[in-house]
Amino acid sequence: MITAAWIALFAPAAAVVAIALAGTAISRSVAGYLAAGSALVSFVSSVVVFVVLLGEDPEERTHSSTLWTWLSAGDLKIGAEIQVDPLSVFMMLIVSGVGFLILAYAVGYMAGDVEERRYHAYKALFLFSMLLLVEAGNLVLLLAGWGMVGLSSYLLINFWHHRATAVAAGKKAFIMNAFGDATFALAIFLLIQRTGSVEFDTVFSSDVVEHGSTAAVLIALGLLGGAVAKSAQVPLHTWLPDAMEGPTPVSALIHAATMVTAGVYLVARTNVLFELAPAIQDLAGILGGVTILLAGLIALVQTDIKRVIAYSTMSQIGYMFVAVGLGAYGSGMFHLMTHAFFKALLFMAAGIVIHALSDEQDIRRMGGLGRALPFTYRVFVIGALALAAIPPFAGFFSKDSILGAAANAGTLGWILWTAGAIGAFLTGLYTFRLLFIVFWGDLTPFAREHLHRKRFDGGLAMAWPVAILAVLSIFGGWLQVPWGWDLVNQWLEPVAESAEEATGVTFTFSVIASLVLAVAGIWLAWRWYGRPSEVPARTRKRWPWAARTLEHKFYFDEAYDLAFYEPASRNAAFLTRYVEQPLFLSSLGELGSSVRSASRRLSALQTGYVREYALALAAGLAVLAIVFILVT
């Protein structure tokens, strides 16, 4: 069984090596099939692992295996070690399953691109890194996967590297994540200092540090820094919208379904350490709540189809952070799963639209596509309903599971519940704004001119993975049904015991209130965008500062430029000009030229040096040797 887990991990790595070594010996689509095939192998192996674990006693479902010592220093041994338990299998299934569908879709999507093979290799590299992240059996290996998903994300964001914006976006994503990696590493140092180990079973024990002590707070804070950067939560969120410069399947896989949710996985994985620092766990929830609102508001004014979905991703991960921040790990992971289904679906549907319109992403040029692209329209509606949490679609069950937990978590819980409920309204509004603008109304002149469609709008190769995700977006939420069953919570219980959800009247209120708000959001979207309306323009005119603030995304980018990039750049320039040049380079340069003029009379260069050298040697020796021996 553990062999299957190793196969799941290394299959994509093998695909990377194969594609890299084969070069032009294999055709472009074969490279794509290799990558997708490796993902399928991973998925099948993950299913095998899952089935075996299912047959075991819940408390016996943790297995680990070490192949070799990866790194060592004296007594500190860090193994190349994987751990299989309910939490990692849960992630493995999502990553390899959704990953397989997206990689298969990408074969169709990327057909005809100039550097397709490189693309498929990067995609497989990402899959390997992500599986390493979720299967890692110790913190350092987890950090290794953590960093490598960041690397593959960088490589894929600037895949179209002739675009300056793509290059800048890739760098921004990598550097913000490097910041998170650094705080993550510092947390590990502190844990090593306390326990001398990085093993999960050693560091995840409640007596590692005193409850609420400074060390506990710092450890949790370091981990949270990594999680927030990776999951694009406020205040380290600004890289994600820019990351939409990458090809759309990349956005679907990395920047929606899997990598960006790794922060949620990290908090769930290290839940013992977060429980030791309640203040920081609360902070995780609060950052999530802030992100829900902030991203939901910004999404209202975005005009790029992918950026709208990207802000929605940030906002939805905000819900997951609220969940894990309140200790409702099961609900958070459940929403992670359903979100992976419907968000990948939305991105892939958007990808078909973008393809059909000759790579246009601006929604102001779209319109009336519902009739032109019927298949895409239908799956997009399914995705939108799931995202807006309308029953019986997947998002309804997971979002209400989170809100139900928030309603049972005291004052902070109710504050976060309010943020989540407002978020439900915003989600309905921005999702259906997008849907109505793109698919309703009459075909725009631009669309009429550029539209070209194939069978199933974008060809069968792209359609079938989308169709499977549509089915999952409808039924995927039925794993955990209110007043029915909670399979996800039960499954994860041995690793991360979830906080109790509200029951009875409170829960009923929570469900109905959030549903009413979501429907209200959709209704408002219909009023404003579902038919010709002056209201959006008028609103914008009445509150220009509000529109400006939203369009500038609350000025985070500007503030960071001012606070970090500019000072780093200016300090470096200052050091180069006023320290390095005068103190270290010029003065000796002048010395050099004076020595040079003195030595010009010497015929050959080499003898000049040797003579000089011998002279200095003798003189220096005579003086210094005496002094030094006397002094010592």
Place this chain on the structure above:
Amino acid sequence: MFTSILILLPIAGAFFVWIVPWPTPRAAGGAALLVALAELVLWVNRALNFDYASSGLQDDASHSWFSDLGVSYSVGLYDFSLWLVGLTVVVFTAAVAYGFWSGRERMGVYLGLLLFLEGATVGVFAAQDLLLFYVFWEAMMIPLYILIGVWGGAGRMGATIKFVVYTLAGSLLMLVSVIALGLSAGTFDMQKIGESGSTWIFLGFAAAFAVKAPLWPFHGWLPDAYRESPAEVSAILSGVISKAATYGFLRIGLVFFPGVVADWRTVVLVLATIGLVYGSLLAFRAPDIRGVIAYSSLAQMNLIIIGLFAVNDSGLSGAVLQMVTHGLISAALFLIAGSVERRAATGDLVRLGGMARGRPVLATTLITTGVIALAVPGSSAFAGEFLILNGIFTRGWGWAVAGAAAIVLAAMYMLRLISAVLHRDPGPAVTEAALDLRPAEISVIVPLVTLLLALSFWPAAITDHSFGGRPSDTVGSQFEASP
């Protein structure tokens, strides 16, 4: 016996290349390459049979030289010095091959000098007698003066003079310390000298090592030397020669002067931390490829010094691993830089760009080496830096925080370098005539990158096989074990 062969083979090879009247420069170059390859094979064969369980000296040989002074020809290898010798032979083989392929003028003389330098460098890592150590140290410097002064770029004169003045000042202070330490201990045998409490003698050694590494602020010679040397000489300078200095800190500084090291730890750590951040910031602003690599090398060497001065299991293991990793990274980067400059006739970043399209091998090797250099988690450089910062963390969390900040800066300058060379539209200096790496270049650079990937897969190959697995015990029982 084996150690002596390892030292003498390249030196003898140098004379062989110099003296024989080769019909063509290519023939002389080919002979030099064969010698370098033979040296590499010798080392690999030995590394496979080395006894890593023992932390003691192996393959040692000793012959009395000046018995009344206690001077002897005494050489041998510890497990960690074996790795540094390995780095030396690998990088030199690559450098000789690269020089051979580039067709430098007076090829026989040039490659002979490289071989001589190789022998001297192996000697530094193997010497077990202080005076012998000094002799090899100087023997290492003299070919470098000539290599930079004669085969360097347009500004080679100024670069050479600066290099000479700095290293000479350092070496002389070290010579004084060698004599003083030897006379006061009554022997120059490094196995027998024992501890010394003398601050002055320590500082004499430290001066030479600080210049050569270089420790901030003794780096004034570095940017010019790294920019003006031929690419393969820069690769050797930053990849291997700088490691002789950190080796010196380890083998002489930490072992003979534990008390003084403890007293001076804060001073060294402050300087090294400044150097780490300073080098990273300057690398971020450097206008040319070699400038970025040079200043990043400054930063990395200071990081290695931080690891050494942590003097615990984690810091020492990390420092040795990072010495090897950084040596390979630096060598690969400088050789790639040389290949880029050869195609574009410039290293100015503003004139480069867009080289990735149509040049997959160049792009893949530069990106792979670059992301390892910026220590992406999972890479061997990450493993080294992780251990170094973990080691220094136990001495004070502030050092580790500064180090972690520098790692973010490393991402900034390395990605800047990668995209300035490879991405966006082709720069004015990049034409269609600039082709992808040729097979000859691939045969030199790709093995270096492959080694880095292999080390990333298994960094414990080095950490598990250094200091007999017990770094702080081995370096000196006087050091407390890592907490």
